[in-house]
Amino acid sequence: MIVSERFRDAIASVERFYERMIKIIVVVEQRRCHFFSAYAQQTACSQPIKDEFWSLPDEKTAEVPSENMIVVAGDLSGHVRATKDGYSFHGGFGYGSRNADGEHILENAESHDLTIVNTKFRKRDSHLISFYSGKAKTRIDYVLVRRRDQGLVTDAKTMPRQLPRNIVH
Structure with missing residues (x-):
């Protein structure tokens, strides 16, 4: 996680939880x-390992006092789908289809009143896709904030991937 130098003196604490999460x-x-x-x-990991991971953000976000702001961001390895499908905390501008790991993201958002803010902005595919593997491409990086704070987010996008160029001498 990178923090702007202008906020360095505003850091109150840093906590690391295993190798998968930092606050x-x-x-x-x-x-x-x-x-x-x-x-x-x-x-591809086993379900018990995935469940163990998701118990950590569930526990740690629940500990945050309600008057404080929450931002959860990172590679959440799931697909929440391109459309809302009735979820009010999904902005309707996702990518691809939903999978079981995407369900974990949606369940976490719902249980903690978080909005998936990078599904709230219409973007071209190059600003949605965060993972490429061969011909496969998807969005696995997400940003979630408390629903009441979503108005503070004015934009969210993936930076277009720079593909390596073949250099011929």
């Missing part, structure tokens, strides 16, 4: 902002 609390204008960076187990 930085930043105090800005009398408000505590809890930034979680998470790296979920890959899709």
Whole structure:
């Protein structure tokens, strides 16, 4: 996780939870902002390992006082689908189809009143796709914030991937 130098003196604490999640609390204008960076187990991992991972963000976000801001961001290794399908915390501008790992993301968002803010903005595919493997491409990186704070987010996108160029001499 990278923090802008202008916020360095505003860091109240840093906690690491195993090798898959870190939390930085930043105090800005009398408000505590809890930034979680998470790296979920890959899709091929066993279900007990995935469940163990998801219990951590569930537990740690539940501990954050309701008046504080939460930002959960990272490679959550799931697909939440291109469309809302009735989920009010999904903005309707996702990518691809939903899978079981995407269900974990949706369940976590719903149980903690979080909005998946990078599904709230219409983007071209190059600003949606965060993972390429051969011909496969998908979005696995997400940003979630408390629903009441979603208005503070004015944009969210994936930076277009720079493909290596073949150099011929």
